[in-house]
Amino acid sequence: MIERAIALLIFTTLFFIFTLFTFFFRHLVYQFLCILVLMVLQGILYLYLNAEFLAAIQVIVYAGAILVMFLFTLFLFPEEDLRDVKGDFRSLRYTSFLPVALFIFLFLWELIRGIPESYLPQKIYFDLREMASLLFNEYWIILFILAFILSFPMVALYVFFKEERENGNS
Amino acid sequence: MASNSHLLWDILIILLKIAVVLGIVLLHAAYTVYAERKIIGRMQARLGPTEVGPYGLLQPIADLIKLLFKEDIIPIEAHKFIFQIAPLLVLVFAITNLSVIPFHPSFSIADVNLGVLVILAFAGLGTYGIILAGYSSGSKYSLLGGLRSAAQILSYEIPLGLSLAGVILYAESFRIQDIVEAQAKSLIGMNALPQILGFIVFLICAFAETNRAPFDLPEAESELVAGYITEYSGFRMGIFFLGEYISMYVMSLLISLCYLGGWTLPIWLTSLLPFLKVLPPTLILIIKVYLFIFLFIWVRATFPRYRFDQLMSMSWKVLIPAALLNFIWIALLKWRLLT
Amino acid sequence: MEILRIFASEYPFYVISGFLIFLGIGLVLLKRNLLVAILALEVVFNGINLLFVTVSHYLGDPKGKIIVLVTLAVAAGSFAIGLILVVNYYRLTKSLSLEELKLLGERDEE
Numbered sequence: 001m002i003e004r005a006i007a008l009l010i011f012t013t014l015f016f017i018f019t020l021f022t023f024f025f026r027h028l029v030y031q032f033l034c035i036l037v038l039m040v041l042q043g044i045l046y047l048y049l050n051a052e053f054l055a056a057i058q059v060i061v062y063a064g065a066i067l068v069m070f071l072f073t074l075f076l077f078p079e080e081d082l083r084d085v086k087g088d089f090r091s092l093r094y095t096s097f098l099p100v101a102l103f104i105f106l107f108l109w110e111l112i113r114g115i116p117e118s119y120l121p122q123k124i125y126f127d128l129r130e131m132a133s134l135l136f137n138e139y140w141i142i143l144f145i146l147a148f149i150l151s152f153p154m155v156a157l158y159v160f161f162k163e164e165r166e167n168g169n170s
Numbered sequence: 171m172a173s174n175s176h177l178l179w180d181i182l183i184i185l186l187k188i189a190v191v192l193g194i195v196l197l198h199a200a201y202t203v204y205a206e207r208k209i210i211g212r213m214q215a216r217l218g219p220t221e222v223g224p225y226g227l228l229q230p231i232a233d234l235i236k237l238l239f240k241e242d243i244i245p246i247e248a249h250k251f252i253f254q255i256a257p258l259l260v261l262v263f264a265i266t267n268l269s270v271i272p273f274h275p276s277f278s279i280a281d282v283n284l285g286v287l288v289i290l291a292f293a294g295l296g297t298y299g300i301i302l303a304g305y306s307s308g309s310k311y312s313l314l315g316g317l318r319s320a321a322q323i324l325s326y327e328i329p330l331g332l333s334l335a336g337v338i339l340y341a342e343s344f345r346i347q348d349i350v351e352a353q354a355k356s357l358i359g360m361n362a363l364p365q366i367l368g369f370i371v372f373l374i375c376a377f378a379e380t381n382r383a384p385f386d387l388p389e390a391e392s393e394l395v396a397g398y399i400t401e402y403s404g405f406r407m408g409i410f411f412l413g414e415y416i417s418m419y420v421m422s423l424l425i426s427l428c429y430l431g432g433w434t435l436p437i438w439l440t441s442l443l444p445f446l447k448v449l450p451p452t453l454i455l456i457i458k459v460y461l462f463i464f465l466f467i468w469v470r471a472t473f474p475r476y477r478f479d480q481l482m483s484m485s486w487k488v489l490i491p492a493a494l495l496n497f498i499w500i501a502l503l504k505w506r507l508l509t
Numbered sequence: 510m511e512i513l514r515i516f517a518s519e520y521p522f523y524v525i526s527g528f529l530i531f532l533g534i535g536l537v538l539l540k541r542n543l544l545v546a547i548l549a550l551e552v553v554f555n556g557i558n559l560l561f562v563t564v565s566h567y568l569g570d571p572k573g574k575i576i577v578l579v580t581l582a583v584a585a586g587s588f589a590i591g592l593i594l595v596v597n598y599y600r601l602t603k604s605l606s607l608e609e610l611k612l613l614g615e616r617d618e619e
Contacts, residue, residue, distance in 0.1 A: 002513060011525070015529075023532070029252070029305070031548070032548065035551075042558075053287075057581065068294075069589060070588075073596060075317065100535070102531075110520070110523075130571065131574060135578075139575065142579055156590055156593075157593070160593055
């Protein structure tokens, strides 16, 4: 129990450090690198919740495909657009204090209310086959809905790039 | 699950395993450079290096000393921090693959339930080192070279995953030990023969994933002046090449474990020639790995290079449909086997 | 010790997902760049995924992980479309500033 506590303490401090870095760096590529580290750390965090398949999927899909696509579009822009100017905080700065205040308030309220004694999970599902059989036998309709939803990006991609081909721009 | 009382002992054993695996694989990677130059030399009707030691055997050591003593140049326009960590990213994500690969039925550094997905994840993370190396060099040509190479690796990861999906479907598990055992029990003894299409797709993707010939457009001397490696000199360039040779070993280990039966021999072979039963399993695996390394070197000496648009169109238009066909074929086979 | 018992329970996961969600909201409100706003939405998404998986673990129900698996795939597609829109917007207006974001439809290319 105690090594789990120490490990989660280390992870919380790492998350906190990298969120602060994301906020206070000025160049988009450095902010992006901090977010990449956050995604990989979250993948490792899923391992503590007995979700090993989700951990691998998180790293492969998010950190391996989505963020690479983001990096490719970052390099399409010239260098001066990627730099945040000084005096970056907009004129909303007085109302933007609200999310931070809300967070600190919730944090303190949880601490004051007290943590109940035992938080052990009731039944640990670590079997990949059980989850897979649940997905394919009981909730098969989700996969059809997923295929339906994913057809929209495909149609959208075709529509966006159709005009360029007509103009001979391939 | 490791209990608390044996924690120190377990950590010591894991460190020992890491030292053994790293020592052996790094030695192999260093001498593969020598073997490649010798073999390519012989294929081109000339001798390879013969000067340095007996038969040129100390050549890698001479190369290492030369790389270590070169001057470390960082261009002025480079982003210094990213320039320094980019080769390390490539190397780290290539070496970590070795921790989930079993060299023996009971020897692997980390016995996870999802060995194959870990290798796919680290292959996906390895593209970051290349893109960041190209971007942080501060020149437009390096950036373009890095983006091209990353696009190549990304496009060839998809048929890699799909052909592995056929293997996983056949073995009903993600662990590599289970995949090898499922092959040992099957009729032909290897995954290569029922899944010949998947085998060929995986072989081609293995060449493309490691930036080896005939897909080595970023490294060719006449293309964009060596692409993303242009501004790197001395030991940093050595780290890039070390990463490439180690990922070559990881790919050949994966092929021989997933498609050729790993450390087991087919049943019909051992019933024909019963003296083969006394071979240790690791030796069988090593012979298969050497076979594939020889294939890598042989292909480099033989085939011309692909152009970039030919490369991309081959991945998206040829390999992905082939891998999907293979998957459907394996699904039908499995359905017939189970009913 | 009290603090170690707090960290061994489900509390740190809630704190971390809170960090991620509020980091996302803060980045959207406080930064001027359009691409940072899109990145921040992904961070919020990850925070919510972490909440789903935490609750699914501590209540013993596997449905939370299935929800996360499905919505990850959908989020990938929607993120790609968002990036296409940003690139096309840049081609029309040549600027990535969130303050000058007032184009709602087509405009003649100059």
